[in-house]
Amino acid sequence: MFAKTASIVTLLAAVASAMPAANAGTATTGGKLASRTNGDPAITHTVVAGLGGLHFDPDNVVAEIGDVIEWHFLPANHSVAQSSFGAPCKPLNTGNGFFSGFQPTPSGQAPDVFQITIEDTNPIWYYCAQTKGDHCQAGMAGVINQNFNSATNTLAAYKAAAALTGTSEIPAWVNPLEGVIANPNPLGGF
Ligand SMILES: [Cu+2]
Known part of the structure; x- marks a missing residue:
């Protein structure tokens, strides 16, 4: 449970840090990326x-x-x-x-x-x-x-x-x- 939480936090941090460079000037793309990381999918x-x-x-x-x-x-x-x-x-x-x-x-x-x-x-x-x-x-x-x-x-x-x-x-x-x-x-x- 903790490992999964940590991995999602890490993933979010990675997405957040990657977004400015990858999506500069495309504000709508950021919302789509965020929605994909919501939830806690079964593993x-x-x-x-x-x-x-x-x-x-x-x-x-x-x-x-x-x-x-x-x-x-x-x-x-x-x-x-x-x-x-x-x-x-x-x-x-x-x-x-x-x-x-x-x-x-x-x-x-x-x-x-x-x-x-x-x-x-x-x-x-x-x-x-x-x-x-x-x-x-x-x-x-x-x-x-x-x-x-x-x-x-x-x-x-x-x-x-x-x-x-x-x-x-x-x-x-x-x-x-x-x-x-x-x-x-x-x-x-x-
Ligand atoms: Cu056995």
């Missing part, structure tokens, strides 16, 4: 599953309402499943949590990515449901919009609790694979 946050081992990278994302989180999957076979803070490595018991299904790939990126759109600013906890190799217990977990005012509900605490769970629970529902789309950038280097 897509890319998270890579399996980058640097059993890890989501980045695993702690701050996103605004309307933003999209897009997970890409590296070898060998990862997934992303929504959890709660209090029950790591287990799907939300409401049945409303998201699940990407497993996204295997022998090399490069999996052919599909998984997307969700942020609808509120509540923390979203998630994990990889791969039980072969105990991915969640090994630290393959992440959060979107962690409450940084909370001293207890931290990603480090979630991972510490996850490490003590015996095994992960694979979500029974598949949503049905809502949010799974063809990888728009399969050659992106991660």
Whole structure:
């Protein structure tokens, strides 16, 4: 949030400093330029599953309402499943949590990515449901919009609790694979 604000300020400053030279004598052009920089367009946050081992990278994302989180999957076979803070490595018991299904790939990126759109600013906890190799217990977990005012509900605490769970629970529902789309950038280097 702060980075985005800073980047817009920087952009505005750059536009403002560029305008006098670029648009000398054309007063109406300045208004058109300013209108394009208004608003706060939604952005897509890319998270890579399996980058640097059993890890989501980045695993702690701050996103605004309307933003999209897009997970890409590296070898060998990862997934992303929504959890709660209090029950790591287990799907939300409401049945409303998201699940990407497993996204295997022998090399490069999996052919599909998984997307969700942020609808509120509540923390979203998630994990990889791969039980072969105990991915969640090994630290393959992440959060979107962690409450940084909370001293207890931290990603480090979630991972510490996850490490003590015996095994992960694979979500029974598949949503049905809502949010799974063809990888728009399969050659992106991660
Ligand atoms: Cu995994």
